[in-house]
Amino acid sequence: MKAIIQRVTKATVTVGEEQISSIGRGLCVLLGISVEDTQRDADYIVRKILNLRLFEDANGRAWSKSVMDQDFEVLCVSQFTLQCILKGNKPDFHSAMPAELAQPFYNSILENMRSAYKPELIKDGQFGAYMQVHIQNDGPVTIEITSPSGPTDPKQLSKQEKQQQRKEKTRSKGPSESSRDKGAQRYRQDPNASSGAEGDVSSEREP
Amino acid sequence: MKAIIQRVTKATVTVGEEQISSIGRGLCVLLGISVEDTQRDADYIVRKILNLRLFEDANGRAWSKSVMDQDFEVLCVSQFTLQCILKGNKPDFHSAMPAELAQPFYNSILENMRSAYKPELIKDGQFGAYMQVHIQNDGPVTIEITSPSGPTDPKQLSKQEKQQQRKEKTRSKGPSESSRDKGAQRYRQDPNASSGAEGDVSSEREP
Numbered sequence: 001m002k003a004i005i006q007r008v009t010k011a012t013v014t015v016g017e018e019q020i021s022s023i024g025r026g027l028c029v030l031l032g033i034s035v036e037d038t039q040r041d042a043d044y045i046v047r048k049i050l051n052l053r054l055f056e057d058a059n060g061r062a063w064s065k066s067v068m069d070q071d072f073e074v075l076c077v078s079q080f081t082l083q084c085i086l087k088g089n090k091p092d093f094h095s096a097m098p099a100e101l102a103q104p105f106y107n108s109i110l111e112n113m114r115s116a117y118k119p120e121l122i123k124d125g126q127f128g129a130y131m132q133v134h135i136q137n138d139g140p141v142t143i144e145i146t147s148p149s150g151p152t153d154p155k156q157l158s159k160q161e162k163q164q165q166r167k168e169k170t171r172s173k174g175p176s177e178s179s180r181d182k183g184a185q186r187y188r189q190d191p192n193a194s195s196g197a198e199g200d201v202s203s204e205r206e207p
Numbered sequence: 208m209k210a211i212i213q214r215v216t217k218a219t220v221t222v223g224e225e226q227i228s229s230i231g232r233g234l235c236v237l238l239g240i241s242v243e244d245t246q247r248d249a250d251y252i253v254r255k256i257l258n259l260r261l262f263e264d265a266n267g268r269a270w271s272k273s274v275m276d277q278d279f280e281v282l283c284v285s286q287f288t289l290q291c292i293l294k295g296n297k298p299d300f301h302s303a304m305p306a307e308l309a310q311p312f313y314n315s316i317l318e319n320m321r322s323a324y325k326p327e328l329i330k331d332g333q334f335g336a337y338m339q340v341h342i343q344n345d346g347p348v349t350i351e352i353t354s355p356s357g358p359t360d361p362k363q364l365s366k367q368e369k370q371q372q373r374k375e376k377t378r379s380k381g382p383s384e385s386s387r388d389k390g391a392q393r394y395r396q397d398p399n400a401s402s403g404a405e406g407d408v409s410s411e412r413e414p
Binding site for chain 2: 004052054066081134140143144
């Protein structure tokens with residue numbers, strides 16, 4: 001799972017002529033879910049979005065406060081194009097989780113973010129729609145984070161997270177635990193999985 | 208070197224009350240240079256920005272046309288925060304190239320992009336300044352690219368690029384060719400290197 005986090009003065013989403021979402025100061029997050037992502041990836045990303053210190057404190061000391069510390073808002077928008085493999089100059093999105101699986105998973109991620117913070121401060125786009133996302137990047141400050149089980153820069157992990165990863169690696173060496181299996185397992189365990197995921201895959205893939 | 212490429216309907220940069228830059232349809236690129244980046248990384252990133260097929264053709268076929276095919280514009284903004292290592296929840300930017308080296312390098316990258324395309328269609332921010340970057344992300348469509356010598360997802364490389372990389376790896380195994388050395392070499396060969404790089408490092412690091 002990959003997230004592009006932009007610190008914003010404000011951000012809005014419009015679909016056609018209609019503004020469907022809007023935040024003031026906070027973070028605009030573009031979220032790309034891969035076919036291999038599980039709940040663990042989602043938990044990591046949610047934790048980082050809410051706790052990353054991207055704001056200054058009252059004395060102007062940079063990189064001191066998180067979005068939660070400041071009571072700022074989060075606008076999260078699903079962005080399958082982040083799961084992109086370049087074939088020469090043509091982007092290929094087969095590693096993105098298909099929309100019918102990604103939509104309930106994405107919704108559950110938003111719910112987890114709301115539970116971990118304040119529901120009214122977490123805003124959403126419109127999954128699968130053709131949107132204009134107006135981002136006023138403040139600084140600019142942009143951070144890319146990738147969850148540990150994706151293709152990860154190991155330098156991004158804290159010592160504790162590395163240990164955790166090693167443990168889980170050791171544990172998951174059973175024969176049936178291919179990453180594809182884990183993805184399917186996650187989906188089967190997802191309480192939202194059977195609720196309507198009516199996203200039109202082809203249009204979501206070709207905005 | 209890392210670039211976050213957002214397809215935009217329009218994008219502008221303001222510093223204080225003044226709008227210093229503006230494009231219509233095209234790409235807004237946030238560019239993060241690492242201490243280890245060389246001319247090769249820059250060449251790769253410039254090539255990808257200009258040639259990635261992120262636009263539809265006249266018949267509405269998605270992922271068909273590049274920014275150059277369409278005569279669209281590019282707004283490029285330096286973004287050292289993309290070279291971020293997380294220490295827990297605190298971002299650390301020691302892997303970003305220091306501003307006094309990054310500024311001439313960044314300027315040369317912009318020049319190369321202008322030479323490879325049309326100079327009047329490549330716009331810039333203001334290096335090291337505290338900016339508001341207004342991005343109207345169209346879709347949204349966001350692609351992250353990392354140059355081959357950085358921490359790379361090997362799936363992002365075409366077969367040809369992989370072969371090229373293997374060749375260069377073999378060639379560069381001389382004892383003096385640590386990546387730091389290569390960075391210094393690049394800088395010494397850079398005709399802009401001795402021209403004033405007056406960026407205030409500390410403020411660039413703490414926007």
